[in-house]
Amino acid sequence: MSTPSSAGPACPLPLGEYPWVVLAHGGGGRLMAQLIERVFLPAFANAQLDRRHDGAVVRLASTRVAFTTDSYVVQPLFFPGGDIGSLAVYGTVNDLAMCGARPQYLSCGMILEEGLELQVVERIAASMQRAARRAGVQLVTGDTKVVERGKGDGLFVNTAGIGVVESQIDIGPDQVRPGDVVLLSGDIGRHGVAILAARESLEFEATVCSDCAPLAEPVMALLAAGVEVHCLRDLTRGGLASAAVEIAARAGVGIELCEREIPVLEAVRASCEILGLDPLYVANEGRFVAIVPQVQAEQALQVLRAHAETAQAVAIGRTTAAAAGQVAMESAVGGHRLVDRLSGEQLPRIC
Amino acid sequence: MSTPSSAGPACPLPLGEYPWVVLAHGGGGRLMAQLIERVFLPAFANAQLDRRHDGAVVRLASTRVAFTTDSYVVQPLFFPGGDIGSLAVYGTVNDLAMCGARPQYLSCGMILEEGLELQVVERIAASMQRAARRAGVQLVTGDTKVVERGKGDGLFVNTAGIGVVESQIDIGPDQVRPGDVVLLSGDIGRHGVAILAARESLEFEATVCSDCAPLAEPVMALLAAGVEVHCLRDLTRGGLASAAVEIAARAGVGIELCEREIPVLEAVRASCEILGLDPLYVANEGRFVAIVPQVQAEQALQVLRAHAETAQAVAIGRTTAAAAGQVAMESAVGGHRLVDRLSGEQLPRIC
Numbered sequence: 001m002s003t004p005s006s007a008g009p010a011c012p013l014p015l016g017e018y019p020w021v022v023l024a025h026g027g028g029g030r031l032m033a034q035l036i037e038r039v040f041l042p043a044f045a046n047a048q049l050d051r052r053h054d055g056a057v058v059r060l061a062s063t064r065v066a067f068t069t070d071s072y073v074v075q076p077l078f079f080p081g082g083d084i085g086s087l088a089v090y091g092t093v094n095d096l097a098m099c100g101a102r103p104q105y106l107s108c109g110m111i112l113e114e115g116l117e118l119q120v121v122e123r124i125a126a127s128m129q130r131a132a133r134r135a136g137v138q139l140v141t142g143d144t145k146v147v148e149r150g151k152g153d154g155l156f157v158n159t160a161g162i163g164v165v166e167s168q169i170d171i172g173p174d175q176v177r178p179g180d181v182v183l184l185s186g187d188i189g190r191h192g193v194a195i196l197a198a199r200e201s202l203e204f205e206a207t208v209c210s211d212c213a214p215l216a217e218p219v220m221a222l223l224a225a226g227v228e229v230h231c232l233r234d235l236t237r238g239g240l241a242s243a244a245v246e247i248a249a250r251a252g253v254g255i256e257l258c259e260r261e262i263p264v265l266e267a268v269r270a271s272c273e274i275l276g277l278d279p280l281y282v283a284n285e286g287r288f289v290a291i292v293p294q295v296q297a298e299q300a301l302q303v304l305r306a307h308a309e310t311a312q313a314v315a316i317g318r319t320t321a322a323a324a325g326q327v328a329m330e331s332a333v334g335g336h337r338l339v340d341r342l343s344g345e346q347l348p349r350i351c
Numbered sequence: 352m353s354t355p356s357s358a359g360p361a362c363p364l365p366l367g368e369y370p371w372v373v374l375a376h377g378g379g380g381r382l383m384a385q386l387i388e389r390v391f392l393p394a395f396a397n398a399q400l401d402r403r404h405d406g407a408v409v410r411l412a413s414t415r416v417a418f419t420t421d422s423y424v425v426q427p428l429f430f431p432g433g434d435i436g437s438l439a440v441y442g443t444v445n446d447l448a449m450c451g452a453r454p455q456y457l458s459c460g461m462i463l464e465e466g467l468e469l470q471v472v473e474r475i476a477a478s479m480q481r482a483a484r485r486a487g488v489q490l491v492t493g494d495t496k497v498v499e500r501g502k503g504d505g506l507f508v509n510t511a512g513i514g515v516v517e518s519q520i521d522i523g524p525d526q527v528r529p530g531d532v533v534l535l536s537g538d539i540g541r542h543g544v545a546i547l548a549a550r551e552s553l554e555f556e557a558t559v560c561s562d563c564a565p566l567a568e569p570v571m572a573l574l575a576a577g578v579e580v581h582c583l584r585d586l587t588r589g590g591l592a593s594a595a596v597e598i599a600a601r602a603g604v605g606i607e608l609c610e611r612e613i614p615v616l617e618a619v620r621a622s623c624e625i626l627g628l629d630p631l632y633v634a635n636e637g638r639f640v641a642i643v644p645q646v647q648a649e650q651a652l653q654v655l656r657a658h659a660e661t662a663q664a665v666a667i668g669r670t671t672a673a674a675a676g677q678v679a680m681e682s683a684v685g686g687h688r689l690v691d692r693l694s695g696e697q698l699p700r701i702c
Binding site (some may be wrong): 023026027028029030032033051052053054055056057058059060061062063064065066067068069070071072073094095096098099100101105107108109110111140141142143145146147148150151152153156158160161162163165172173174232233234236237238239242246250283341342347348349 | 424451511523
């Protein structure tokens with residue numbers, strides 16, 4: 001976070017000319033109105049926000065809707081492949097997609113720390129808007145709070161999202177059946193490594209970019225193609241391993257994964273070795289697993305591979321009636337080990 | 352915020368037995384799962400949350416929905432008449448009500464600071480659930496993040512809300528017409544004074560309790576009674592004055608208010624005098640203004656007075672074609688003054 005060198009000018013600048021966040025930007029008065037009018041309304045411009053009401057009133061295409069929320073506290077705010085703004089849009093859009101919903105509307109709640117440069121807020125708002133366009137959603141309602149210096153960390157953002165569930169099928173761990181195939185939408189571990197490298201100013205041979213991306217299009221394509229998707233889960237905190245363990249526990253099936261089928265970029269693998277991390281547990285922001293009936297697995301892979309974000313999709317395992325609740329990994333050399341949930345904290349403030 | 356006396360025990364306690372928040376509670380692993388299973392699921396218990404999916408899938412009664420969000424950063428977390436949890440429920444429910452919507456579902460995103468006692472999280476979650484029951488909404492989806500000690504302030508919470516718009520009338524500043532009557536739902540200034548007294552450990556002659564309360568029922572009753580409500584606005588940051596100024600500016604009408612009609616508790620008036628605050632600008636969390644056609648003003652007051660939260664509703668002024676965009680106050684002794692937006696910060700972290 002960038003802060004001015006002193007607590008502020010002895011003689012206040014004309015209103016609206018503070019180059020950093022002051023407490024009054026969250027106070028409900030003139031400065032807050034200026035922040036909204038000069039930063040958020042131009043960035044997110046749409047008819048709903050322009051009404052400046054307490055909330056947005058929108059018309060949905062269906063009464064069956066998905067609703068989700070995430071707060072984002074990632075440090076640093078900007079990293080190779082994204083920033084907290086794009087992350088806050090794609091993360092929430094992806095949670096809607098994992099419910100089988102087409103994302104439609106997002107809210108945006110910002111908690112700013114006194115002293116943060118307003119330019120940073122502007123850059124992040126612009127990034128959110130670009131991400132929203134790419135993901136096909138509108139940011140229709142928002143809120144800004146300001147906390148004193150030392151009571152926050154630059155900027156936290158919460159987004160909540162509404163999506164419309166068009167498909168009639170029910171998606172969730174309870175739909176998983178033994179004999180299903182586990183698909184993975186691409187290589188793993190990039191987001192976590194990108195953040196850690198940016199945070200520690202580490203220089204690896206190749207810069208690893210976050211995989212941060214919107215996933216609703218390939219998911220909608222799977223459903224439109226008639227694939228009876230049983231379960232979807234995006235791989236965020238805790239990585240592929242934690243997602244697999246959670247699904248196995250909730251579904252009451254065993255999951256057998258094949259390590260050599262799980263794509264990991266060479267640069268990610270090398271960085272993880274240096275950092276002492278296991279890519280299986282490293283966070284991702286543009287990857288998901290889809291669990292589908294075995295007879296539709298090949299069709300599902302073809303659908304996914306037609307989309308840029310999921311072009312490297314692969315089958316990485318299957319579900320079993322035996323060993324219910326457990327995840328087993330067949331290693332590259334043929335050995336087997338149990339995959340467990342992470343007990344500690346591999347990497348804080350990753351998203 | 353309560354913190355343990357050291358950075359933590361040298362030898363970690365058995366998992367799940369930390370009495371305070373540690374970074375791993377936000378890490379996507381075992382401790383986060385335990386926090387969810389032991390604190391949030393029991394507190395918010397409902398079928399949606401129990402599915403533990405990335406989001407909730409709900410069925411709405413209509414395709415016309417209101418959507419809103421607010422983050423809450425109030426200090427202290429507990430104050431006379433409420434706490435950050437009840438505030439986070441009622442604040443968002445009230446924003447939906449101000450859109451003319453019946454609140455239905457809330458999300459809950461928490462940002463916890465490392466070192467916060469888990470007991471505090473439990474108390475706040477329980478308070479949110481009580482408030483949700485009272486307001487007739489369900490907390491169906493959530494998220495928890497943890498930031499390092501010194502990078503937050505105990506607990507911040509964001510709620511987003513979805514409500515169903517049952518009425519066909521359009522509510523907003525652009526619907527206001529000259530000659531309308533401005534109704535106020537009760538006495539003003541209590542929330543701000545309660546927070547400031549709690550924060551500064553001030554002892555006034557009488558304890559002032561926050562007015563924090565859900566407002567959807569009286570609003571739904573107004574609409575059900577056929578009152579053609581033109582505009583609704585709850586009085587939060589910036590108080591009655593800021594709400595009136597904003598409505599006048601957006602509606603392109605003048606607003607004339609009559610000071611002697613605006614109820615202020617004697618204890619609030621006395622506290623404001625000591626603190627150098629103007630009750631007109633002090634935050635409220637259970638008060639709103641309704642702007643209604645003059646011919647329905649008496650009927651609207653009768654409807655409001657039948658509800659506990661709005662039993663003291665009064666008419667405080669009217670809208671005019673003249674002096675468009677301005678708010679004028681007729682003082683108790685008959686003088687007139689212009690009411691302006693607050694330029695600075697009267698009281699930070701009030702909600």
